[in-house]
Amino acid sequence: MNEGPRRSEMNLGMLCFIPAREMEARVMKAVIAAGFDDITLAQSRVFQRIGSAGTRVTDLAEQARVTKQTATFLIDQLEKAGYVERVPDPRDARARLVRIAARGRAAIEVAMEAEAEVQAEWTRHLGKRDADNLRRILTRLREIADPYR
Amino acid sequence: MNEGPRRSEMNLGMLCFIPAREMEARVMKAVIAAGFDDITLAQSRVFQRIGSAGTRVTDLAEQARVTKQTATFLIDQLEKAGYVERVPDPRDARARLVRIAARGRAAIEVAMEAEAEVQAEWTRHLGKRDADNLRRILTRLREIADPYR
DNA sequence: TGACGCCGGACAGATTATCGAACTAAATTA
DNA sequence: TAATTTAGTTCGATAATCTGTCCGGCGTCA
Numbered sequence: 001m002n003e004g005p006r007r008s009e010m011n012l013g014m015l016c017f018i019p020a021r022e023m024e025a026r027v028m029k030a031v032i033a034a035g036f037d038d039i040t041l042a043q044s045r046v047f048q049r050i051g052s053a054g055t056r057v058t059d060l061a062e063q064a065r066v067t068k069q070t071a072t073f074l075i076d077q078l079e080k081a082g083y084v085e086r087v088p089d090p091r092d093a094r095a096r097l098v099r100i101a102a103r104g105r106a107a108i109e110v111a112m113e114a115e116a117e118v119q120a121e122w123t124r125h126l127g128k129r130d131a132d133n134l135r136r137i138l139t140r141l142r143e144i145a146d147p148y149r
Numbered sequence: 150m151n152e153g154p155r156r157s158e159m160n161l162g163m164l165c166f167i168p169a170r171e172m173e174a175r176v177m178k179a180v181i182a183a184g185f186d187d188i189t190l191a192q193s194r195v196f197q198r199i200g201s202a203g204t205r206v207t208d209l210a211e212q213a214r215v216t217k218q219t220a221t222f223l224i225d226q227l228e229k230a231g232y233v234e235r236v237p238d239p240r241d242a243r244a245r246l247v248r249i250a251a252r253g254r255a256a257i258e259v260a261m262e263a264e265a266e267v268q269a270e271w272t273r274h275l276g277k278r279d280a281d282n283l284r285r286i287l288t289r290l291r292e293i294a295d296p297y298r
Numbered sequence: 299t300g301a302c303g304c305c306g307g308a309c310a311g312a313t314t315a316t317c318g319a320a321c322t323a324a325a326t327t328a
Numbered sequence: 329t330a331a332t333t334t335a336g337t338t339c340g341a342t343a344a345t346c347t348g349t350c351c352g353g354c355g356t357c358a
Contacts, residue, residue, distance in 0.1 A: 011264045012271060012280075013172025014197070015287040016165040021214065022294040023162025042344060048163070058306060065170065070345050072308060077343095094306045094353045115160045122161060125293050130286050131161075137275060137283045138164035144274050145171040191315060207335060219316050221337060226314095243324045243335045305354075315344070326333070 016138075023118055030114035036107045038081050046074045047083060047104065054087065054097030063148045083107060165287075172267055179263035185256045187230050195223045196232060196253065203236065203246030212297045232256060 028041060039047070049055065049063045061071035075098055078084045083104040089095035100108065123131040177190060188196070198204065198212045210220035224247055227233045232253035238244035249257065272280040 012268055012284060013169055013264065015284065015291065017169035019290050019294040020162050020166035020169050067346065068307070115162065119161055122290060126286060126289060133282055134286045135161060135164065137279050140275060141168050141271060142164065144270070145168040216317060217336070
């Protein structure tokens with residue numbers, strides 16, 4: 001009906017945004033369908049960035065690009081819901097490490113399965129060669145586009 | 150100090166997310182620095198999707214993946230701040246077209262300049278060949294990852 | 299070594315973003 | 329024409345986010 005938003009000027013940022021959002025939505029849908037229906041998108045964006053050895057609140061905030069206060073707030077929810085736990089950081093008495101808890105691991109399993117499925121779909125559409133190219137180029141792009149790599 | 154979030158399992162969605170967010174942040178920063186300091190990220194996500202002939206609230210909501218209510222709310226802010234205007238849709242008396250207003254056009258100019266600069270930076274890093282590849286592959290990916298293309 | 303500034307994290311309060319439900323008016327369909 | 333759908337809004341509730349402030353542990357350098 002409408003000729004759409006300035007299509008000719010579609011830039012790389014927007015082009016990246018579309019699959020990123022699609023993946024996010026698909027994974028969230030699967031996770032919620034699997035019974036983890038008390039997790040929100042904002043929470044998952046912090047949750048995703050927790051490393052296997054635990055990650056500090058400040059680091060999570062930086063990587064998710066929210067303030068420490070917001071991260072604290074979201075982690076509170078995740079902790080109450082049993083997805084993560086806070087343990088003292090042995091190397092710094094000020095800090096606490098946020099770690100994946102049992103329920104969190106269960107959710108990750110579902111998420112990774114959904115992720116793999118979407119990726120397989122995309123690979124079928126693009127062909128193996130271009131799917132690999134895409135991953136390779138994005139990984140290189142990350143070198144300059146991700147301050148927290 | 151932390152070995153980071155499950156890096157080996159980094160998926161295409163996340164890889165797309167990183168440059169998308171970086172572009173968004175850089176453009177917003179430029180726009181705000183140019184004096185358009187009353188626009189928010191959420192507003193800009195709707196604003197970006199307004200076509201040159203005007204776009205309906207419902208279409209903006211769909212494309213930005215928010216509810217009509219949220220779109221209405223954000224467009225209210227944009228209208229009050231002079232970035233857009235609402236005009237009746239001549240083809241449907243129920244509908245109203247959201248159109249870019251003068252201040253909006255001025256902001257777009259700044260945004261597009263910033264966009265071009267970031268893209269140039271990325272192209273320098275990737276090389277022309279891979280930058281073109283990236284755009285081509287993402288455009289193809291959009292065929293299945295964007296319900297509103 | 300100890301005083302001072304910095305960092306990690308949390309609390310409080312305010313603002314912004316988002317959603318679900320319900321409503322009005324216009325268009326479409328049966 | 330009556331019933332149903334669609335476009336947009338308003339209302340109320342909840343989620344997410346920010347600024348400002350505070351506390352206690354770290355690091356440093358005089």
